[in-house]
Amino acid sequence: MTDALAVKDKDAELVRCDACPVLCRIRPGKTGACDRYANVAGVLTRVDPLVVTEQAAVQGRNVVPFLAGSEAWDGQLMAPQPAFVTGIGAGTTYPDYKPAPFIVASEHQGIDMVTVVTEGIFSYCGLKVKIDTDRYLGPEQAAVRVNGEAIGHVTTMEYGSQMLSLGGVHHLTGGSKKEGTTTCDAMLKLANKQAVTVTIDGGSEVVIQAGKAPIVNGTPEQRMRVGCGSATIGIFAKQWHGHVDEVIVVDDHITGVLSEHQAGRFLDMPLAGIRVRGRKSTPGRYFQVAEPGLGWGGTNVSDPLDIIEKIDAATAWPGMRLLMVSTTGEHSAWYVLDDQLKPQPAEMPAPITKVVERIAENCEPSLCTVLFMAGAGGSLRAGVTENPVRLTISVKDRLTRVTSGGAPVFVWPGGGITYMVDVLAMPDNSFGYVPTPALVAPIEFTMTREDYAALGGHMDHVVRLEDVLRETRLTRLGPNSLTPGAA
Known part of the structure; x- marks a missing residue:
C-alpha cells in the first residue's frame, strides 16, 4: 500500500x-x-553560466570584445567597456510581465549607461543560410529537409552563392510535431555552429556548417566564382589578348564569349564565328546554355564542346585558338581548330595557364554563412519597459543599441524589432531551446540611463555591473576575432 x-x-x-x-x-x-x-x-x-565579455590586453593594447569603439568616445553606444554582460545564460522574462533578468548599470567615459540583458524565447525565428558554390543545389522554392521533414526552402540565388531560408513559425508550429521538433533541432545545431546534413527536393545533399566549406553530394566545395561568365571575360580579357583567338567562359547563368563581348570589341579582336547554345542577351552574353548541374560552371555539362551550336566557316579559320574555362577556373580546356574547323584538344600554352590559375586565385574560399533572424516581440520589450512601443521607437531612433551575445546585429527597417546576427560573431553555444518548440537566443539593449528612464524602464530593478560580476555562475570571455570591431 x-x-x-x-x-x-x-x-x-x-x-x-x-x-x-x-x-x-x-x-x-x-x-x-x-x-x-x-x-x-x-x-x-x-544552470548555464552567465557570459560576460571583457577587455583584454593584447600586445600592449586594449581589445574590446564584441563591441567596436575607440579610446576617445564620440558619444555613440559602442564605447569601449571593461566588461559587457551578455544575454547568454541570463534567463527569460516569461510569462512576459517580469522585468529582464539583468538590468545592468555601468559608467563609461563619465556617462551612465544601462544594458538590459535577457534570453528571448523565439517561435518567430529562422535562419538565412548563404552557401558559396556554383554547384546546383536545387530549384528555387524546393523544400529543404532533414530526416525527411521539411525545415525550410531554397530561395533566390545571389552572386556566386545559393540561399536557403530555414525555420520560421510555420515549420516550428504549423506542421506535425515531428516537423516542429526536427526544425528546432536542426536550427539549434546550425545556430551553435554545428554541422547539419540537409537534402533538397529535386537537388543535392548538402552538409552545412557556419564558417566551413559546404559539402555537396559528398564533395567539399573549395571556391566560389570570381564572377559570372561575362564578368570573368571583362576582368581577364586584356590578359588573354594576343594569346588566344576566342574564350568561352561556361556559366549556368551568363556564359561569356570574348570576341563578341564588349571587352573583345574594345581590344579590336576579330569575331571568331563560334556560336554557343542558349539565348543571346547582349553581345557576348548568353543565358540558358545548359541545364543546372554539378559540371562546368554550375551546368550539367561535362564536355564543354557540347554548348557549341555551330562554327561559322565564313568567319572561323584553321589554327584558331580556343580556350574554354569555368567561372572558378576549376575546369579548363585548350583547343585548336583543324582544317575542318573542328576543335582539337591541345596542350595549353603557359600564358593561358597563368590566367586560368589567376581566375582560381581570385575566387574566394567557399563558406557557409548562417544568420539568425528573429522578431523581438512583447515579452522581450515588456522586460525592458512597461510601455513596449517606446523601446521600439528608441531602437529606430538609434538611441538604443541592440546586440545578441555581445555581437552587433542588423535591425530591419519597418515595424517591430526584427534583427539578424551572424552566428559566427557570437560566443560558442549561445543558443538554447524550449520544447514548445522554439529557440532561445541572447539579446541585449544598451542605452544611456537617462534614455532608459525616459522610455519607462524598470528603474527599481537596475543593478550595478560590479554586483553582477560577483555572480558565482559566471564565464568571462575575451574578444572574438570574428566579430566586427573586436580585433
Missing part, C-alpha cells in the same frame, strides 16, 4: 519552472526538458 504522506512530501520537493510555456515540474537534482533550468535544493536555478 502506498504511503500517501510520502507521496505528498515527494511532490512538495518538486519545483515548477515558469521560464517557458512548457511549465516543467522538476524533481530535486534534475533539469527541465530544455536542460537550462534545474531544481537545486528546492530552488529553480539557471
